[in-house]
Amino acid sequence: MFTLLQIAARNLARNRKRTLLLGGAIAIVTVLLVLLTALFNGTQASMLRNATTLSTGHVNVAGFYKITSGTAAPVVTDYVKLRDIVEKETPGLQSLVVRGRGFGKLVSDASSQVAVVSGIDIEREANFKNILEIVSGDVNRLSEPHAILIFEATAERLELKIGDNVTLSSQTFRGANNSIDCKVVAIAKPLGMFSSFFAYVPLQTLRELYSLDQHTAGGIQIYLKDWEQAEQVAAKLRIALDKSGYRVMDHMDLPYWRKFDIVKREDWTGQKIDVTTWMDEDPFMKWTLFGFRALIVIVFMVLLAIIIIGVMNTLWMAIRERTREVGALRAIGMQRHMVLAMFVTEGALLAVISSTAGVILGVIAAYGINAAHLKMIKGFQMVLMSETVTLLVSVPTVLLSLLVIASVTTLGSILPAWRAARLQPVEAMHSSN
Amino acid sequence: MHMATTSAPQPIVHLSHVDKDYKLGAVTVSALKQVSLEIAPGEFTVIAGPSGSGKTTLLNLIGCVDVATRGEVVVAGQDTGKLSEGDLTRLRLNALGFIFQSFNLVGVLDAFQNVEFPLLLQKKLNGAQRKERVMDLLHKVGIADYAHHRPGELSGGQRQRVAIARALVTYPRIVLADEPTANLDSVTGTQILDLMQELNREGTTFLFSTHDPHVVSRAGRVVRLVDGRIVTEPDEQSQSSHA
Numbered sequence: 001m002f003t004l005l006q007i008a009a010r011n012l013a014r015n016r017k018r019t020l021l022l023g024g025a026i027a028i029v030t031v032l033l034v035l036l037t038a039l040f041n042g043t044q045a046s047m048l049r050n051a052t053t054l055s056t057g058h059v060n061v062a063g064f065y066k067i068t069s070g071t072a073a074p075v076v077t078d079y080v081k082l083r084d085i086v087e088k089e090t091p092g093l094q095s096l097v098v099r100g101r102g103f104g105k106l107v108s109d110a111s112s113q114v115a116v117v118s119g120i121d122i123e124r125e126a127n128f129k130n131i132l133e134i135v136s137g138d139v140n141r142l143s144e145p146h147a148i149l150i151f152e153a154t155a156e157r158l159e160l161k162i163g164d165n166v167t168l169s170s171q172t173f174r175g176a177n178n179s180i181d182c183k184v185v186a187i188a189k190p191l192g193m194f195s196s197f198f199a200y201v202p203l204q205t206l207r208e209l210y211s212l213d214q215h216t217a218g219g220i221q222i223y224l225k226d227w228e229q230a231e232q233v234a235a236k237l238r239i240a241l242d243k244s245g246y247r248v249m250d251h252m253d254l255p256y257w258r259k260f261d262i263v264k265r266e267d268w269t270g271q272k273i274d275v276t277t278w279m280d281e282d283p284f285m286k287w288t289l290f291g292f293r294a295l296i297v298i299v300f301m302v303l304l305a306i307i308i309i310g311v312m313n314t315l316w317m318a319i320r321e322r323t324r325e326v327g328a329l330r331a332i333g334m335q336r337h338m339v340l341a342m343f344v345t346e347g348a349l350l351a352v353i354s355s356t357a358g359v360i361l362g363v364i365a366a367y368g369i370n371a372a373h374l375k376m377i378k379g380f381q382m383v384l385m386s387e388t389v390t391l392l393v394s395v396p397t398v399l400l401s402l403l404v405i406a407s408v409t410t411l412g413s414i415l416p417a418w419r420a421a422r423l424q425p426v427e428a429m430h431s432s433n
Numbered sequence: 434m435h436m437a438t439t440s441a442p443q444p445i446v447h448l449s450h451v452d453k454d455y456k457l458g459a460v461t462v463s464a465l466k467q468v469s470l471e472i473a474p475g476e477f478t479v480i481a482g483p484s485g486s487g488k489t490t491l492l493n494l495i496g497c498v499d500v501a502t503r504g505e506v507v508v509a510g511q512d513t514g515k516l517s518e519g520d521l522t523r524l525r526l527n528a529l530g531f532i533f534q535s536f537n538l539v540g541v542l543d544a545f546q547n548v549e550f551p552l553l554l555q556k557k558l559n560g561a562q563r564k565e566r567v568m569d570l571l572h573k574v575g576i577a578d579y580a581h582h583r584p585g586e587l588s589g590g591q592r593q594r595v596a597i598a599r600a601l602v603t604y605p606r607i608v609l610a611d612e613p614t615a616n617l618d619s620v621t622g623t624q625i626l627d628l629m630q631e632l633n634r635e636g637t638t639f640l641f642s643t644h645d646p647h648v649v650s651r652a653g654r655v656v657r658l659v660d661g662r663i664v665t666e667p668d669e670q671s672q673s674s675h676a
């Protein structure tokens with residue numbers, strides 16, 4: 001009934017101060033939610049970008065090779081065959097790169113550190129070249145044998161500059177120690193919290209370190225058009241590879257360098273394929289995002305609770321003021337459910353208008369913040385892997401925020417409205433006052 | 434219309450041996466005692482009596498907003514003791530009209546919308562029919578010029594006129610009013626009474642309560658309550674004997 005809407009709107013307008021106060025609170029909460037979720041999305045995007053540049057694809061097809069049951073090498077033999085299957089069987093494939101996987105020690109005259117060493121084919125790493133910010137040197141020189149790219153923190157710790165030599169030493173998968181000398185050709189700006197533990201050499205150099213032939217690789221990093229499909233794609237690939245005759249490892253949500261000890265203890269030899277997602281390979285990112293999301297949920301719950309209390313309070317007041325009016329309407333024949341509808345309409349109208357206003361303000365604020373290129377606080381820079389505050393406004397998230405806030409506040413109006421509906425018509429008969 | 438088996442018209446309201454008790458903690462207040470009463474179509478009846486005598490209680494029972502503790506209350510042919518809350522509400526909407534002492538209009542709706550409201554609840558008429566009916570009643574009560582004024586912009590007398598139009602708009606079987614003139618000055622009160630009397634002559638049945646002897650004197654019939662009982666005074670016996 002249109003009149004109910006009219007009554008609701010006019011009553012809201014009549015109690016302007018009260019309406020503005022509560023509506024403002026709802027709008028502010030909506031703005032906060034829009035900004036927080038945009039910050040989450042922005043952080044997730046930049047973390048994902050960093051992680052998928054450094055050490056993982058959206059999905060990875062790699063594996064372990066065991067010469068004897070007591071060893072474990074992060075190696076796949078005949079990677080070309082594997083790559084062909086992956087290319088054919090990956091739905092929504094954007095691109096893929098083949099990388100070598102290693103783990104060793106970087107030793108300079110000054111100092112040493114452990115590092116996750118990836119073997120790359122720089123000519124096929126357009127994305128890698130795009131995202132890395134090179135401070136000095138030339139990333140393209142990674143095509144030269146025994147070249148190495150390190151991050152700034154490593155360069156400082158080991159007192160290295162372009163052209164210096166650094167020894168990369170590791171245990172081969174047969175258990176012998178091996179080392180090669182590499183020349184620093186590029187130093188990159190940090191890319192998130194853990195980038196200083198990463199170093200890059202040509203794939204062939206890594207093979208030399210581990211005495212592997214040229215048909216081997218560490219694994220294939222797959223980039224999807226829609227990264228959110230990673231889990232499903234990984235599951236599909238496991239089945240497809242199994243059908244192609246590979247032995248596929250059970251899923252474990254650990255990065256590959258934490259699987260060595262597990263795989264070493266396992267009683268099998270030969271090749272097994274391991275399909276993982278970015279979440280498995282970067283647990284830090286996974287837990288950071290999880291924590292961030294949990295924080296948003298908690299903050300949001302608290303704010304929502306406050307709003308619900310506000311809505312209930314306001315409606316209580318409205319109902320008390322209009323007790324006689326409601327009693328009269330009941331007396332002249334308005335059914336209980338109509339009274340309920342009348343007050344819920346009032347709550348819903350307030351909720352919808354103010355949360356819509358909040359969304360609009362929030363989106364404008366998000367674009368404003370992005371345009372201002374605000375610097376992150378140092379601590380957050382580390383955790384959120386980004387120097388500036390980058391907000392990513394996504395339409396589905398915003399619509400979801402709108403829906404949640406509007407419907408929850410509307411829900412808050414049901415209890416008082418229900419109480420109003422229970423009002424007895426005799427209330428209207430009470431003599432004046 | 435039902436074919437009546439007797440020549441007397443079917444009463445709109447029929448109460449027999451009605452008691453109404455209110456429980457106040459351990460104490461039971463007996464607000465109405467053994468009240469029997471019939472109201473026939475066309476009556477212009479006043480319930481008179483001192484404060485606390487049970488006038489409001491009686492009107493509430495007839496108005497289907499409260500139910501009797503004992504006895505039978507039949508309104509528009511329906512035994513109200515046997516009806517559900519929803520049915521009572523429907524009965525009020527379709528058979529009764531209410532005028533309140535303090536008007537009780539919806540503050541944010543204008544006069545027209547207030548009068549239209551019961552028709553919207555009934556859902557029987559379309560927009561054009563509603564408009565015609567509402568304007569007709571606003572003319573009758575003499576405030577057609579104020580159709581688009583909200584209650585806050587109207588005087589007490591004007592508000593009560595709107596309330597009367599609202600009570601009449603559904604063509605109820607009977608209009609109930611609990612002290613409809615108590616919140617008005619005597620001149621305005623008299624005007625409202627004139628209006629009600631005129632509407633009665635046109636066929637509307639009225640039952641209302643009052644303290645005011647001046648109002649009582651204009652009634653077609655007086656039901657006098659004392660201490661929750663109907664007392665029949667000698668000179669009124671002849672008037673009410675036909676019921």
Ligand SMILES: Nc1ncnc2c1ncn2[C@@H]1O[C@H](COP(=O)(O)OP(=O)(O)OP(=O)(O)O)[C@@H](O)[C@H]1O
Binds near residue numbers: 431457486490
């Ligand atoms: N809701 C209630 N709870 C308890 N007692 C009530 C209630 N309503 C009325 N009473 C009592 O019932 C008796 C009749 O009250 P009622 O309001 O019907 O009188 P009245 O004739 O309308 O009085 P007035 O002229 O002052 O309006 C009084 O004793 C009153 O105190």
Ligand SMILES: [Mg+2]
Binds near residue numbers: 431488489490
């Ligand atoms: Mg009374």
